[in-house]
Every structure is written in structure tokens, then in C-alpha cells.
Amino acid sequence: MRVALAQIITGRDLAANLTLVDAYARQAKAGGADLVVFPEATMRAFGNSLLDIAEPLDGPWAARVRALAAELGIVIIAGMFTPGTAGNRAKVRNTLLATGPGLEASYDKIHLFDAFGFAESDTVDAGTAPVTFELDGVTFGLATCYDVRFPDLFTENADRGADVNIVCASWGSGPGKADQWKLLARARALDSTTFVLACGQGDPASQGLPVKGSAPTGVGHSVVVSPMGDILDELDGAPGLLFADLDTAAVKEARTKLPVLANRHRF
Template sequence: MKVALGQFAVQPDWHENLDICFDLIKRAAGKEADLLVLPEGILAQDMADPDLIPKTAQPLDGAFITRLAAETLKYPTLTIAGCLPIPDGKDRFYNTLLVIKNGQIIAQYRKLHLYDAFSHQESRSITAGDSLPPLVEIAGFKVGLMICYDLRFPELARRLVLEGADALILPAAWVKGSGKEAHWDILVKARALENTCYMIAVGECGQRNIGNSMVVDPLGVAIARAGEEPALIMAELFHKRIAHARDILPVLHNRRFLPPKFI
């Protein structure tokens, strides 16, 4: 499977972000990608306006998602994934990861773990999801869905891999701070290595967030990586690499604990 990671700095105006997404879709399709992963919060971001989410959030049939989905009809072999706030019907919002192909939303996941840490409080406007993310079949790979802060909870990644995930995708807006770049690097690699699966982690860049999108293989090797600037990077995933990793490092077979029960 060929994957493209579209790293960019999300703007306050959703029209600008839609144009950026269109460009990344076109470029990823031109490189024959099967999957394009976009960052977290692709609708709108503004460091100076903490209330931007309630001002800009759109429903699934809103203009942003409708036009984004329509754009995928031009590139029938490409699947795209990115997340944005969706109204929950109670004056709050779900941080929702959407997977879109051929003009249709084929999967969605509402973020389970809200970023109430490091002086941030995502729960101020976001409602936590209450369902485990699905697996999505893309180009012969089973892909599990995660969002940003989920990365710090290894039981979610392990659960998805035990259900059959070959790769995990993680759109993120990883906030800059003391040691935060190291946290990102360690955790993305750890989730891949401890589960002998691929990690496809895409971060927003810009003033607030670190970027540093990367693809890590099942033995913890970063096979593609971006810096702090906007970028489109590519990587190719192989079933034989997963099989090799699980043959020489059979941690999934050797484990002694059952997966935790989801409450």
C-alpha cells in the first residue's frame, strides 16, 4: 500500500484549508497513493481564538465535508482520512476522524481520549466518543483509526492490532512544549514496535504544533519523515515486512495478558 502524509498549517478560514486539502489530494493521487492522511482539526485553527470550534464546526452534510467528499470522486483509487469537529446535537462537538472514498464516508471514529493535559482542556467544547474505532480495508491492508492524544494510551493500539490491524493511522495536532517532540517520537515508534504494525502519524505544523509526520515500520524504523514545514511525504507498506517482524519478534503471540475490557 502506498501512503501519503499531507502535513500543513491549518488556517482560521475553512475555505483556505479546503483548497489546501484539494491540492494535497491531487498531488497524492498523482503519486499513485492508495491512502492520504491529513492532520487533526483540518476545518479551522486559530491560536488567538479558543472559541473557534463552536464558531466554525459543521455537520457531516455541511459544505466542507460535502465538497471534500466530492473531490474524491475525481480520484477513485484514493482514500483520504482527516478529522474535524462535528456537532453532537447538544451544543457540543465530537472530534471526528472521517475516512472518505469515492465521494462517500466509509468510516468514522469519535475521539475517545480528550486532551485534558499540559494546561489544555479539550473537554471544554468536545464530547468524548463512546465506541471503539473500526478497522477499514484499504488496498489489502486492515487499518485502525486513532486521533492524537490516543497515542498515549497503548491499550487502544493493542486492541486494534489484536482485532487484525496491519497499520494504525493517527491524525494529530501535537502541541509544542518542553519535551513534547521527544514524546511524539518515542510514542509513535513504541506503538509500532510493541504491536509489530505500521504507524502512520500525521501532525499539523505551524505556530502551535510540531509537524514531524512520520511512517514507522513494524520494527520501529521511521521509513518516512517530515520536519516542521508543510510537506507531502510518501511511504510504501508491505505485508512481508509485518510477517517478518512478527516472525522474529512474536510479542503478540508471547503476551500473557488478555486485552482490557472496554467500558
């Protein structure tokens, strides 16, 4: 299966962000991809209000992505914001939409980024359950940004049959953060003996764009990692499209050589 990672830099304007999705999805399709992954916060970049644009999965923004996927005959995975649950104050959910011919799934980010001086839980409700889906005989698990620091989600997805774990992110910048991103993607591949497709927002600084306060707006370095933890391909900080050809035989081989899923103990 051929997949593509679309490392884009989104902004405040929803229509402009959809234009990016349209352009990169068409490039991915032209390059032979069956599935294209966009980052977390594709709908609107962090550092902007989210409550006013959150919409259900049958709302107009998701409907436009769904229509594009149907038109192109490709699966699109993109980060959006959906309404949160009722509570003392209104919140959103940090949601991944996965849509395409014969496929409809969504995942709400479980581990919220309350770290490095940023409190995602102030504005976001956490998801409660892992999500996997199947495409052409390949099973994919979904994860979002801070989730990559928690191995159990990746091994749970593998237990549910995942050959590939997808991580969509808008990674916070700072000393060593890009190195941590790649290290964690490689570690999660080894933990779960799955391919890891780690697609992040590009680095605004690569385009001379300002970073808004402490908002995690991306560092780039989207990577494709093998089930044995090797980086197969990588982008730099700038926007770009990364293609990868996945063969699930590599997953079976890795699990024969390194049967960590079979050998592990639960305490």
C-alpha cells in the same frame, strides 16, 4: 500500497483549509498514492471557535472532501469537528473522516487532551469505540493525537486486523514535545507490530506564524514507522508531503520475530 502524509498548517478559514486539502490530495494522487492522510483539525485549527463550524458527516465540508476523493480516486483521511451529544453545554466531537471510492468511515477521538494546561474535554465529547477499515486487502486503524499515549487502542486495532495504525494530530508545542511525538509513534508500532503513519500539523513557527496561547497547533515531524519501530521517513517542522510504500509482509515478519500480541497477558 503507496500512502502519503500531508503535513499542512490550517487556520480559521474553512474554505482556505479545503484549498489546502485539494492541493495536497492532487499532489498525493500525482505521486501514485492510494491514500492520503491529513492532520487533526484540518477543518479548522485549534485556537479558534469550534461550535460554530461543527457539522455532521453529511454536511457541506465533509461533502466537499468526499467529492474530491471520488474525483481523484483516492482515500482521504482528514480531521474535522462534528456535533457533540446533548448535555449541560454544547460540545463538539473531534472526528476523523475517512472517505474514498467504496469507503466511508469515521472515528471520534477517545482520549481527550486534558494535559499540559489544556482541557479538551471542556469543549469536546469523547468517542467510545475503536474504528478500523479495509482498503485493497490492507486493514487500517484510526487514532487521534493524545490517543498515541495509550497503547491499548493500538493493540485493539491490531486485534481487529490492523496492519497499519494512522495517527492524525495537532501536537502541542513545548520542550521535548517533538521528541515525545516520535518516541510514542515508534512505541505504538512496537506494541502493535503495525506500521504507524503519524501525520501532524506543521509547526506555525516554521512559517513565521504566531501560536495562539496554549492551543496545540502542531510541531510537524510527521513520521512513517515500521512494525519493528524504525522511522522509515520523517518531515521537519515545515509543511510538506511524505510518501511511503507499505508492504504488509513486513507486518507478518515482525509478528513472527516479535510476537508481543500473541504473548501478552490481560490482567
